[in-house]
Amino acid sequence: MCLNSAALFELAGLVDDLLLTLKHTLKECRWSLETDVEPGLVFDSFPGPLDQVLTNLIQNAQSHAFGSHSQGRLRIEARRVRESAEIVLRDDGVGMPADVVQRVFEPFFTTRLGQGGSGLGLSIVRTLVTKKLGGTIRVDSEPGVGTTFTLLIPLVAPQFEASMSADAGGGSDIPLNQPESP
Ligand SMILES: Nc1ncnc2c1ncn2[C@@H]1O[C@H](COP(=O)(O)OP(=O)(O)O)[C@@H](O)[C@H]1O
Numbered sequence: 001m002c003l004n005s006a007a008l009f010e011l012a013g014l015v016d017d018l019l020l021t022l023k024h025t026l027k028e029c030r031w032s033l034e035t036d037v038e039p040g041l042v043f044d045s046f047p048g049p050l051d052q053v054l055t056n057l058i059q060n061a062q063s064h065a066f067g068s069h070s071q072g073r074l075r076i077e078a079r080r081v082r083e084s085a086e087i088v089l090r091d092d093g094v095g096m097p098a099d100v101v102q103r104v105f106e107p108f109f110t111t112r113l114g115q116g117g118s119g120l121g122l123s124i125v126r127t128l129v130t131k132k133l134g135g136t137i138r139v140d141s142e143p144g145v146g147t148t149f150t151l152l153i154p155l156v157a158p159q160f161e162a163s164m165s166a167d168a169g170g171g172s173d174i175p176l177n178q179p180e181s182p
Protein backbone atom coordinates (compact mmCIF):
# COMPACT_ATOMS: atom_id res chain seq x y z
CA MET A 1 0.00 0.00 0.00
CA CYS A 2 1.29 3.41 -0.87
CA LEU A 3 0.12 6.08 1.56
CA ASN A 4 1.81 8.82 -0.42
CA SER A 5 -0.07 8.32 -3.67
CA ALA A 6 -3.34 8.04 -1.75
CA ALA A 7 -2.91 11.67 -0.75
CA LEU A 8 -1.49 13.12 -3.92
CA PHE A 9 -3.66 16.04 -4.96
CA GLU A 10 -3.50 19.25 -6.91
CA LEU A 11 -4.41 22.47 -5.14
CA ALA A 12 -6.32 24.09 -8.02
CA GLY A 13 -8.59 21.04 -8.22
CA LEU A 14 -9.13 20.99 -4.46
CA VAL A 15 -10.08 24.69 -4.47
CA ASP A 16 -12.46 24.22 -7.43
CA ASP A 17 -14.19 21.30 -5.70
CA LEU A 18 -14.42 23.29 -2.48
CA LEU A 19 -16.04 26.24 -4.20
CA LEU A 20 -18.56 23.92 -5.87
CA THR A 21 -19.46 22.57 -2.43
CA LEU A 22 -19.80 26.04 -0.93
CA LYS A 23 -21.62 27.47 -3.95
CA HIS A 24 -25.10 26.96 -2.56
CA THR A 25 -24.26 28.77 0.69
CA LEU A 26 -22.34 31.55 -1.05
CA LYS A 27 -24.74 32.26 -3.89
CA GLU A 28 -27.01 34.45 -1.75
CA CYS A 29 -24.05 36.72 -1.00
CA ARG A 30 -23.35 39.99 -2.68
CA TRP A 31 -19.63 39.74 -2.13
CA SER A 32 -17.55 37.99 -4.74
CA LEU A 33 -14.94 35.28 -4.51
CA GLU A 34 -12.00 35.26 -6.90
CA THR A 35 -9.31 32.65 -7.18
CA ASP A 36 -5.89 32.71 -8.75
CA VAL A 37 -4.28 29.37 -7.99
CA GLU A 38 -1.11 28.47 -9.85
CA PRO A 39 -1.73 25.27 -11.81
CA GLY A 40 0.38 22.20 -11.10
CA LEU A 41 0.78 22.70 -7.35
CA VAL A 42 0.81 19.03 -6.43
CA PHE A 43 0.75 18.09 -2.74
CA ASP A 44 1.70 14.86 -1.04
CA SER A 45 -0.22 15.76 2.05
CA PHE A 46 -3.64 15.74 3.73
CA PRO A 47 -6.41 17.06 1.49
CA GLY A 48 -9.13 16.76 4.18
CA PRO A 49 -7.45 19.04 6.73
CA LEU A 50 -6.41 21.54 4.03
CA ASP A 51 -9.99 21.58 2.80
CA GLN A 52 -11.24 22.27 6.33
CA VAL A 53 -8.73 25.09 6.79
CA LEU A 54 -9.85 26.85 3.60
CA THR A 55 -13.54 26.25 4.37
CA ASN A 56 -13.19 27.81 7.85
CA LEU A 57 -11.38 30.84 6.45
CA ILE A 58 -13.97 31.37 3.70
CA GLN A 59 -16.85 30.97 6.16
CA ASN A 60 -15.21 33.49 8.49
CA ALA A 61 -15.00 35.99 5.64
CA GLN A 62 -18.70 35.42 5.06
CA SER A 63 -19.81 35.75 8.69
CA HIS A 64 -17.31 38.32 10.00
CA ALA A 65 -15.69 40.29 7.18
CA PHE A 66 -18.84 40.80 5.13
CA GLY A 67 -21.43 40.12 7.81
CA SER A 68 -22.60 43.72 7.96
CA HIS A 69 -21.19 44.76 4.59
CA SER A 70 -23.38 44.23 1.58
CA GLN A 71 -20.49 44.12 -0.84
CA GLY A 72 -16.89 43.07 -1.00
CA ARG A 73 -14.36 40.70 -2.40
CA LEU A 74 -12.46 37.69 -1.15
CA ARG A 75 -9.46 36.72 -3.19
CA ILE A 76 -7.66 33.39 -2.86
CA GLU A 77 -4.20 33.26 -4.41
CA ALA A 78 -1.69 30.45 -4.37
CA ARG A 79 1.77 30.05 -5.78
CA ARG A 80 4.79 27.88 -5.27
CA VAL A 81 7.49 29.20 -2.94
CA ARG A 82 10.43 26.80 -2.85
CA GLU A 83 9.10 23.46 -1.51
CA SER A 84 5.87 24.97 -0.23
CA ALA A 85 2.70 26.60 -1.47
CA GLU A 86 1.92 30.10 -0.28
CA ILE A 87 -1.84 30.48 -0.02
CA VAL A 88 -3.19 33.98 0.58
CA LEU A 89 -6.82 34.77 1.42
CA ARG A 90 -7.45 38.50 1.28
CA ASP A 91 -10.79 40.12 2.04
CA ASP A 92 -11.74 43.78 1.90
CA GLY A 93 -14.31 43.48 4.66
CA VAL A 94 -14.58 45.13 8.07
CA GLY A 95 -11.10 44.13 9.28
CA MET A 96 -10.11 43.80 12.95
CA PRO A 97 -8.63 46.10 15.56
CA ALA A 98 -5.19 45.14 16.93
CA ASP A 99 -6.51 43.65 20.19
CA VAL A 100 -8.72 41.24 18.21
CA VAL A 101 -5.94 40.35 15.75
CA GLN A 102 -3.75 39.33 18.68
CA ARG A 103 -6.33 36.86 19.98
CA VAL A 104 -7.98 35.36 16.89
CA PHE A 105 -6.21 31.99 17.12
CA GLU A 106 -7.07 31.49 20.82
CA PRO A 107 -9.55 28.67 21.46
CA PHE A 108 -13.02 30.07 22.31
CA PHE A 109 -12.12 33.63 21.33
CA THR A 110 -15.04 35.06 19.37
CA THR A 111 -16.55 38.49 18.85
CA ARG A 112 -19.86 36.74 18.11
CA LEU A 113 -20.60 35.26 21.52
CA GLY A 114 -24.29 34.38 21.67
CA GLN A 115 -24.63 34.99 17.93
CA GLY A 116 -23.48 31.64 16.65
CA GLY A 117 -19.76 32.12 17.27
CA SER A 118 -17.86 29.28 18.96
CA GLY A 119 -14.42 30.80 18.73
CA LEU A 120 -13.02 27.45 17.64
CA GLY A 121 -12.70 28.02 13.90
CA LEU A 122 -9.31 29.70 13.81
CA SER A 123 -7.92 27.68 16.67
CA ILE A 124 -8.67 24.51 14.67
CA VAL A 125 -7.23 26.17 11.56
CA ARG A 126 -3.96 26.93 13.34
CA THR A 127 -3.67 23.42 14.78
CA LEU A 128 -4.30 21.80 11.40
CA VAL A 129 -1.88 24.10 9.59
CA THR A 130 0.98 23.77 12.07
CA LYS A 131 0.56 20.26 13.49
CA LYS A 132 -1.01 18.29 10.65
CA LEU A 133 0.21 20.05 7.51
CA GLY A 134 3.54 21.22 8.96
CA GLY A 135 3.04 24.79 7.82
CA THR A 136 2.61 28.31 9.17
CA ILE A 137 -0.21 30.83 9.23
CA ARG A 138 -0.21 34.55 9.89
CA VAL A 139 -2.89 37.21 9.88
CA ASP A 140 -2.74 40.90 8.98
CA SER A 141 -5.75 43.09 9.42
CA GLU A 142 -6.82 46.69 9.62
CA PRO A 143 -10.25 48.00 10.56
CA GLY A 144 -12.13 49.26 7.51
CA VAL A 145 -9.51 47.88 5.13
CA GLY A 146 -9.76 44.11 5.43
CA THR A 147 -8.01 40.97 6.54
CA THR A 148 -5.32 38.80 4.99
CA PHE A 149 -4.42 35.27 6.04
CA THR A 150 -1.11 34.00 4.66
CA LEU A 151 -0.43 30.28 4.80
CA LEU A 152 2.79 28.52 3.90
CA ILE A 153 2.14 24.80 3.48
CA PRO A 154 4.87 22.29 2.57
CA LEU A 155 4.06 20.39 -0.62
CA VAL A 156 5.20 17.23 1.15
CA ALA A 157 3.70 16.88 4.62
CA PRO A 158 6.28 16.15 7.36
CA GLN A 159 4.87 12.67 8.14
CA PHE A 160 5.36 11.65 4.54
CA GLU A 161 8.88 13.04 4.46
CA ALA A 162 9.75 10.86 7.46
CA SER A 163 8.25 7.72 5.92
CA MET A 164 9.94 8.41 2.59
CA SER A 165 13.39 8.81 4.10
CA ALA A 166 12.85 5.59 6.08
CA ASP A 167 12.02 3.86 2.78
CA ALA A 168 15.06 5.34 1.11
CA GLY A 169 17.30 4.19 3.94
CA GLY A 170 16.16 0.62 3.40
CA GLY A 171 14.89 0.20 6.94
CA SER A 172 15.10 1.64 10.38
CA ASP A 173 17.89 1.53 12.92
CA ILE A 174 15.47 0.97 15.78
CA PRO A 175 15.61 -2.67 16.97
CA LEU A 176 12.24 -4.31 16.50
CA ASN A 177 12.38 -6.27 19.75
CA GLN A 178 13.38 -3.52 22.08
CA PRO A 179 13.07 -4.62 25.72
CA GLU A 180 10.41 -2.69 27.57
CA SER A 181 11.69 -0.36 30.23
CA PRO A 182 10.92 -1.56 33.75
N1 LIG B 1 -12.11 37.54 7.84
C1 LIG B 1 -12.35 38.10 9.04
N2 LIG B 1 -12.66 39.43 9.14
C2 LIG B 1 -12.89 40.00 10.33
N3 LIG B 1 -12.83 39.33 11.52
C3 LIG B 1 -12.54 38.02 11.49
C4 LIG B 1 -12.30 37.33 10.26
N4 LIG B 1 -12.01 36.05 10.55
C5 LIG B 1 -12.09 35.93 11.88
N5 LIG B 1 -12.41 37.11 12.46
C6 LIG B 1 -12.51 37.37 13.92
O1 LIG B 1 -11.87 36.30 14.60
C7 LIG B 1 -12.72 35.76 15.59
C8 LIG B 1 -12.41 34.30 15.80
O2 LIG B 1 -12.76 33.52 14.65
P1 LIG B 1 -13.14 31.99 14.84
O3 LIG B 1 -12.08 31.34 15.65
O4 LIG B 1 -13.42 31.40 13.50
O5 LIG B 1 -14.45 32.03 15.73
P2 LIG B 1 -15.98 32.35 15.34
O6 LIG B 1 -16.08 32.40 13.85
O7 LIG B 1 -16.75 31.24 15.95
O8 LIG B 1 -16.28 33.68 15.98
C9 LIG B 1 -14.12 36.08 15.09
O9 LIG B 1 -15.08 36.10 16.14
C10 LIG B 1 -13.93 37.44 14.44
O10 LIG B 1 -13.96 38.47 15.40
Ligand SMILES: [Mg+2]
Nearest residue numbers: 059060121122
Ligand atom coordinates in the same frame (compact mmCIF):
# COMPACT_ATOMS: atom_id res chain seq x y z
MG1 LIG C 1 -15.30 31.01 12.54
